[in-house]
Amino acid sequence: MPAVSFQSVSKTYAAGRGAFKALDGVSFDIEEGEFFGLLGPNGAGKTTLISILAGLVRATSGSVRVHGHDVQADYADARRKLGVVPQELVFDPFFTVREALRIQSGYFGVRNNDAWIDELLESLGLADKAKANMRQLSGGMKRRVLVAQALVHRPPVIVLDEPTAGVDVELRQTLWQFIARLNKQGHTVLLTTHYLEEAEALCGRIAMLKQGRVVALERTSDLLKAASSNVLRFKLDGALPAEFENKARVTGRIVQLPAHDAHEIEQYLAVIREAGLSVEDVEVRKADLEDVFLDVMAEKAAV
Ligand SMILES: Nc1ncnc2c1ncn2[C@@H]1O[C@H](COP(=O)(O)OP(=O)(O)O)[C@@H](O)[C@H]1O
Numbered sequence: 001m002p003a004v005s006f007q008s009v010s011k012t013y014a015a016g017r018g019a020f021k022a023l024d025g026v027s028f029d030i031e032e033g034e035f036f037g038l039l040g041p042n043g044a045g046k047t048t049l050i051s052i053l054a055g056l057v058r059a060t061s062g063s064v065r066v067h068g069h070d071v072q073a074d075y076a077d078a079r080r081k082l083g084v085v086p087q088e089l090v091f092d093p094f095f096t097v098r099e100a101l102r103i104q105s106g107y108f109g110v111r112n113n114d115a116w117i118d119e120l121l122e123s124l125g126l127a128d129k130a131k132a133n134m135r136q137l138s139g140g141m142k143r144r145v146l147v148a149q150a151l152v153h154r155p156p157v158i159v160l161d162e163p164t165a166g167v168d169v170e171l172r173q174t175l176w177q178f179i180a181r182l183n184k185q186g187h188t189v190l191l192t193t194h195y196l197e198e199a200e201a202l203c204g205r206i207a208m209l210k211q212g213r214v215v216a217l218e219r220t221s222d223l224l225k226a227a228s229s230n231v232l233r234f235k236l237d238g239a240l241p242a243e244f245e246n247k248a249r250v251t252g253r254i255v256q257l258p259a260h261d262a263h264e265i266e267q268y269l270a271v272i273r274e275a276g277l278s279v280e281d282v283e284v285r286k287a288d289l290e291d292v293f294l295d296v297m298a299e300k301a302a303v
């Protein structure tokens, strides 16, 4: 039995005078113990899919199961199997960190949970904040509490919706170490992130969403293997030649171009010479997940 099963999930929001289809027939399974990445640009439908999984939003059609429990017909059992860290920082400002975690435990009917709460606080670097009021915490600290809150009832499936957006490097590392450990212990993890290097390092399998549809669903290693090319990377001392405009990834002075073979690299360099430009720090590297992501998103153009 899969840990999570999405079957033909569609969601149409009422929007202004019309209707907006945020999800359009999404189907895939996540097996128990997987570390699964859900990627896609802003507005692709990731949070909508997670909200349907968490029972916060109702699908227009299709069904979702968690360990076999339908998220609508069997809501309480499905919800108990899930720990969800939401994208938005939602919290009650009147409680201390420990109180918030005790209340959440009570919500799931877990009693005498302080030993586990202490372990969560310790693992997430929150031990000295147990008595702090939620409203006194920085954004990063609140994010840690949200993670702890999602885990108070030891759910087998952990869902994280952009947990590292706007978070400092230290928290990202603490968080990933902890989540990776839980995954090793057998927890299933579903993650959305814009940091593709995180997804590449952590996720065994990845689904890419675009405009509410799954446009790629593969093992991370296969996605990287299927990348059609290497990447030529250099610093350019002038304006980008028009020939490169549709294929180059540009970050300040750094230009990256897909390079299938030596001949193509020579052609690129010839274009630069002819434009009277010069380059520095030239290197050829293997395509990474970001290259694959940009490829997939460009390929499956909007209809
Ligand atoms: N409650 C809502 N009402 C109307 N439109 C919504 C609502 N929630 C999300 N949307 C729209 O659905 C699309 C998908 O949003 P979302 O699931 O948040 O995407 P993602 O998390 O991938 O950025 C967006 O175009 C968004 O504006």
Ligand SMILES: [Mg+2]
Residues within 6 Å of the ligand: 046, 047, 048, 087, 161
């Ligand atoms: Mg989102």
